[in-house]
Amino acid sequence: MNMITNHLPTAELQALDAAHHMHPFTDSNALAAKGARVITGAKGVHLRDSDGQEIMDCMAGLWCVNIGYGRDSIAEVARRQLLELPYYNTFFQTTHVPAIALAEKVTSLAPDHMNHVFFAAGGSDANDTNIRLVRHYWALKGKPEKQVIISRKNAYHGSTVGAASLGGMQAMHGQGTLPIPGVVHINQPHWYLEGGDMTPEEFGLQRARELEKKIAELGEDNVAAFIAEPIQGAGGVIIPPSTYWPEIQRICDAHEILLIADEVICGFGRTGNMWGSDTFSIRPDIMTIAKGLSSGYAPIGGSILSDEVFDVMATDEFYHGYTYSGHPMSCAVALENLRILEEENLIGNVRDVTAPYLAEKWAGLGEHPLVGEARICGLVGALQLTPDKASRAAFAEGPGNVGVIARDLCFEDNFIMRHVGDQLIISPPLIFSKENIDTLAEKAWKVLDKTM
Ligand code: PLP
Numbered sequence: 001m002n003m004i005t006n007h008l009p010t011a012e013l014q015a016l017d018a019a020h021h022m023h024p025f026t027d028s029n030a031l032a033a034k035g036a037r038v039i040t041g042a043k044g045v046h047l048r049d050s051d052g053q054e055i056m057d058c059m060a061g062l063w064c065v066n067i068g069y070g071r072d073s074i075a076e077v078a079r080r081q082l083l084e085l086p087y088y089n090t091f092f093q094t095t096h097v098p099a100i101a102l103a104e105k106v107t108s109l110a111p112d113h114m115n116h117v118f119f120a121a122g123g124s125d126a127n128d129t130n131i132r133l134v135r136h137y138w139a140l141k142g143k144p145e146k147q148v149i150i151s152r153k154n155a156y157h158g159s160t161v162g163a164a165s166l167g168g169m170q171a172m173h174g175q176g177t178l179p180i181p182g183v184v185h186i187n188q189p190h191w192y193l194e195g196g197d198m199t200p201e202e203f204g205l206q207r208a209r210e211l212e213k214k215i216a217e218l219g220e221d222n223v224a225a226f227i228a229e230p231i232q233g234a235g236g237v238i239i240p241p242s243t244y245w246p247e248i249q250r251i252c253d254a255h256e257i258l259l260i261a262d263e264v265i266c267g268f269g270r271t272g273n274m275w276g277s278d279t280f281s282i283r284p285d286i287m288t289i290a291k292g293l294s295s296g297y298a299p300i301g302g303s304i305l306s307d308e309v310f311d312v313m314a315t316d317e318f319y320h321g322y323t324y325s326g327h328p329m330s331c332a333v334a335l336e337n338l339r340i341l342e343e344e345n346l347i348g349n350v351r352d353v354t355a356p357y358l359a360e361k362w363a364g365l366g367e368h369p370l371v372g373e374a375r376i377c378g379l380v381g382a383l384q385l386t387p388d389k390a391s392r393a394a395f396a397e398g399p400g401n402v403g404v405i406a407r408d409l410c411f412e413d414n415f416i417m418r419h420v421g422d423q424l425i426i427s428p429p430l431i432f433s434k435e436n437i438d439t440l441a442e443k444a445w446k447v448l449d450k451t452m
Contacts, residue, residue: 119301155169264290410424
């Protein structure tokens, strides 16, 4: 019998963790020296650690626990499904009710022209699906040379070889010889860091037109798709200027380039609408989904396809699929999550109540001497830290970076904000209350004071 339980002393759990568990995106030696914080439970928007401390989670786990922790009905649904049908696949002429029901539900929430979904186990493998899918789509349309996918520097689309290639993270490309052939990157629309003397609107247009230049350079007959997050999340919550997306849409339409909106973070309400694509008036051909689809209660992701894309793909067998595509328990959990999202009007509440209140408090934090820009859209935001507001200067990168210091101070004060370089970011559960926002604003101001 495995005797490792919540009741072991923290130091013992940490030692075992360091001895056997290699963590994602983590410097193992640094973590072992310090010891990982052991999370033992959670309820609502709060986590609990092995020392009994309560931690306010302003990141919804990894941008995913939108309905909050500790939902009984999800546990019930998962239990029932595991007893009834724990697993069966949807590969060879079979299907099952949870997959049918979730496909129907998800596509009913999607834009009208998108009525088909291909399931995956998360966002990375869904984006791998997209790479193969768009290339095969063009082959079926008699244009097999349309292969290249254009993405953006500093984008995050996942960690598999394909998804990390789509992503534009330099550090990831440096490990494992990425990107794969046929993926190229243009600049991100990060006005604060890269906009110089331009207005955000001028800069948005200029950055969008880099796509058109890249298409011209590659030849439109060689380009399959453009992929982007409506708001770049892991890159630092980069909210594009208002001119950016309309111009991107125009360019994709004009040059017959499929538009893939990676909705893994923005989807299911994060920006105050069902989709980030709604917030920015994007008309995608494909949407990547994961995270908020199940609020992180079970692993599931997928690609939602337009009717046009599906109709072409349906003319041939697609040699692609995952053992856990449409896993019955994950589908059942996702359905219950979406039921809660609708029944509790969580998205409407974000749009009408929480987001405006958070925007007000966030603007207040923007007045802090250390904050150059306080960006917010719905319930996702960033505080851009700067040594000099006027010049929009950046701090030196590295271990003593202010972002790291501020992030660690938050953690010590029992609330979680993440840092990306000089940016402190939040993405709280959609159930975040005004009271939670007050606490966050108060604690964040104190952390900023201490960081200076
Ligand atoms: N796409 C985006 C926009 C993401 O933020 C992420 C994860 O953070 C992914 C894809 C990858 O999803 P997963 O970690 O479920 O593979």
